Structures are given as C-alpha cells and as structure tokens.
Amino acid sequence: MRLTEWAYDLSERMLAEPLPRRWAHVRGVAGRARELAPILGADADLMEATAVLHDVGYSPSIATTGFHPLDGARFLRDQENADERLVRLVAHHSCALLEAEERGLRDELASEFELERPELVDALIFCDMTTTPDGGHTTSRARVEEIVGRYGPDTVVGRFIQRAAPEIHAAAGRVEKRMAAVGQPM
Structure with a gap:
C-alpha cells in the first residue's frame, strides 16, 4: 500500500467518527500539501501523508x-x-516546540524526535496554518487570529500561537516565494 493511501486510511479510522471537524481539517491540510508538489519533488507523497496524519494525536483512543x-x-x-x-x-508540526515549552514538555519532545529538514517543516506549517478548522483555505494571519479567538489569548494554546506567529508567517512567506519561483503563486 502506498504511503498516502495508508495515511488516509489510518487518519480516517482515528479521526472521522470521534472528531469529524478535525478530519475535515486534516483532509484540507493534505489538499494544500498536494498543491505544493511542484516544490516538494520526491517528498510530495511524504508531505501529503504527514499532512493527513499531523493531528492524529487528537484521537481520544x-x-x-x-x-x-x-x-x-x-x-x-x-x-x-x-x-x-x-x-x-x-x-514538530507548526512550531510544536514552543507549545511543548508552554506545557513543560519541550525536553521530552526535543530528546525523542529530531527536527526534519527546514523546507519540509516550512511546507507543513504552510499547509496547516493556511487551512481552516473545516478544511477551507485561509491566510496564516487569519488562522492565527482564529486560533487565539477559539482558545483565548491567555490559554496554553493562545500563548503558544501568539509566540509562534512570527515564525508561522515567515514560513508561509517562504513557501509562497518558492511556489512563485516555479510559476505557481498561491
């Protein structure tokens, strides 16, 4: 079974029934990943599979x-x-080290899992942070505002996303620039 087929199947099993909105979001994020294929080359399937699985950790099971x-x-x-x-x-998706720090889990995350190549980290940030909770397209700025509004500015997630916002916007900008360079403006 291809990596992407396996990933969609697993994500659907873990998220579709207990968290249908999260399932919609990850499918939207995967769609964004497919749009980035011109700059991802041999890593296009890896990014799509990662995109559809990036939130599997929300599964209650x-x-x-x-x-x-x-x-x-x-x-x-x-x-x-x-x-x-x-x-x-x-x-490490979407600046997870910063949220891990807010939760007292930074050392745990950093020691267990190495960072991946910066271009792929940027691509996943772009895909996640330009997709709404319902799977539609948005901007990174609107997405950060939506997250702060949903969780509140003084919550763990609210504090983290505000700290991460400059890097989220920078990563989105780098991806958009790479796409424009290959004639695929976002």
Whole structure:
C-alpha cells in the first residue's frame, strides 16, 4: 500500500467518527500539501501523508499527554512503525516546540524526535496554518487570529500561537516565494 493511501486510511479510522471537524481539517491540510508538489519533488507523497496524519494525536483512543504532536508521533512510531521522517514532522508540526515549552514538555519532545529538514517543516506549517478548522483555505494571519479567538489569548494554546506567529508567517512567506519561483503563486 502506498504511503498516502495508508495515511488516509489510518487518519480516517482515528479521526472521522470521534472528531469529524478535525478530519475535515486534516483532509484540507493534505489538499494544500498536494498543491505544493511542484516544490516538494520526491517528498510530495511524504508531505501529503504527514499532512493527513499531523493531528492524529487528537484521537481520544491515543491521547495520553494531551499534547497532540507528541501523542501522535509516539503512536505513529510505536504502534504503526511509520516512516521516521513522517514521525518527526508530526512531532514538530507548526512550531510544536514552543507549545511543548508552554506545557513543560519541550525536553521530552526535543530528546525523542529530531527536527526534519527546514523546507519540509516550512511546507507543513504552510499547509496547516493556511487551512481552516473545516478544511477551507485561509491566510496564516487569519488562522492565527482564529486560533487565539477559539482558545483565548491567555490559554496554553493562545500563548503558544501568539509566540509562534512570527515564525508561522515567515514560513508561509517562504513557501509562497518558492511556489512563485516555479510559476505557481498561491
């Protein structure tokens, strides 16, 4: 089975029924990943598979720490024997180290999972942070505002996303610039 087929199947099993809105979001993020194929080359399938699995750690059946990047990466590594690069991208998606710091889990995340190549980290940030909770397209600025509004500015997630916002916007800008350079403006 191809990596992307496996990833969609697993994500659907873990998210569709218990978290239908999250399932819609990850499908939208995967759609964004497909749009980036011109700049991803040989990593296009890896990015699409990662995109559809990036939030698997929200699944009630595997959530243990309450920090979905860590829970998802551990599940994918330990239970699914997933591709190591995919696991690392899930673990560190969308500036997860900053949220891990807010939760007192930074050392745990950093020691268990290495960072992946910056171009792929940027691509996943772009895909996640330009997709609405319902799977539609948005801007990184609107997405950060939506997250702060949903969680509140003084919550763990609110504080983290505000700290991460400059890097989120910078990553989105770098991806947009790379796409424009190959004649594919976003």
